[in-house]
Amino acid sequence: MNYWPLAGIALVVVGFALRFNPLLVVALSALVTGVLGGLDPLAVIEALGKAFNDNRYISVTWIVLPVIGLLERHGLQERARTLIAKVESATMGRLLVLYLVFRQITAALGMKDIGGHPQTVRPLVAPMAEAAAERSHADLTTRERERVRAMAAATDNVGLFFGEDIFFAIASILLIQGVFETHGYALTPLQLSVWAIPTAICAFAIHGSRLLAFDRKLGSVRR
Structure with missing residues (x-):
């Protein structure tokens, strides 16, 4: 079993502990997790874009x-x-x-x-x-x-x-x-x-x- 994708969780913890920009930390962690999981970087970005587009109604709040x-x-x-x-x-x-x-x-x-x-x-x-x-x-x-x-x-x-x-x-x-x-x-x-x-x-x-x-x-x- 490949445990490397879990490194994204560690990246989130470290980023929040160091008080980096939360949006940047989460986006970078998602990219790292996808790449370590065997996905192409463009595929990860495409998945993020699709998720944002599917849930764009959230911005109404x-x-x-x-x-x-x-x-x-x-x-x-x-x-x-x-x-x-x-x-x-x-x-x-x-x-x-x-x-x-x-x-x-x-x-x-x-x-x-x-x-x-x-x-x-x-x-x-x-x-x-x-x-x-x-x-x-x-x-x-x-x-x-x-x-x-x-x-x-x-x-x-x-x-x-x-x-x-x-x-x-x-x-x-x-x-x-x-x-x-x-x-x-x-x-x-x-x-x-x-x-x-x-x-x-x-x-x-x-x-x-x-x-x-x-x-x-x-x-x-x-x-």
């Missing part, structure tokens, strides 16, 4: 960005901060745990685009998490504020990544099914989705505990 920009310009983040500041029981940890639940459940139902960094985290979740942290633990330092924002972004990532595999019609499940089928294992998408549930539960428990621990750490620093 960029239309929503100007709308979000206008909402932010007219005070969307400030409104979100004001709203969460009025909730006495709200803390940064509790808020993000609730968002994690929401993100996982909606992704598991196939509504993976209902959230996301540009349309939800930046204009709503991150400002609300900052406001909750400030209300509970007083003013935040620049480093603490950045960590709160990072936790908000990570919560969206974890919720989507481990929630979407529960939805049996998602592309990742169909890809896994195809790989198993080529090796002689006949599994239905529903069977694979069911086995994604324990992983999603573990991801929720681990990341939820990290959120609450970080919230407590902010409180201990303030005291």
Whole structure:
């Protein structure tokens, strides 16, 4: 068995670790993987072009960005901060745990685009998490504020990544099914989705505990 094509994975890891341009890293990794797998470089580029052309409708989502920009310009983040500041029981940890639940459940139902960094985290979740942290633990330092924002972004990532595999019609499940089928294992998408549930539960428990621990750490620093 030829394991050289797996070098593309190592290239992705190294490129991201060195903070190179993600698009360049992914494109180069795809080219390297194809060539090491025995494909002609032109065939790899052709496959990339065909995939982009077949999925060009994805670019329609960029239309929503100007709308979000206008909402932010007219005070969307400030409104979100004001709203969460009025909730006495709200803390940064509790808020993000609730968002994690929401993100996982909606992704598991196939509504993976209902959230996301540009349309939800930046204009709503991150400002609300900052406001909750400030209300509970007083003013935040620049480093603490950045960590709160990072936790908000990570919560969206974890919720989507481990929630979407529960939805049996998602592309990742169909890809896994195809790989198993080529090796002689006949599994239905529903069977694979069911086995994604324990992983999603573990991801929720681990990341939820990290959120609450970080919230407590902010409180201990303030005291």
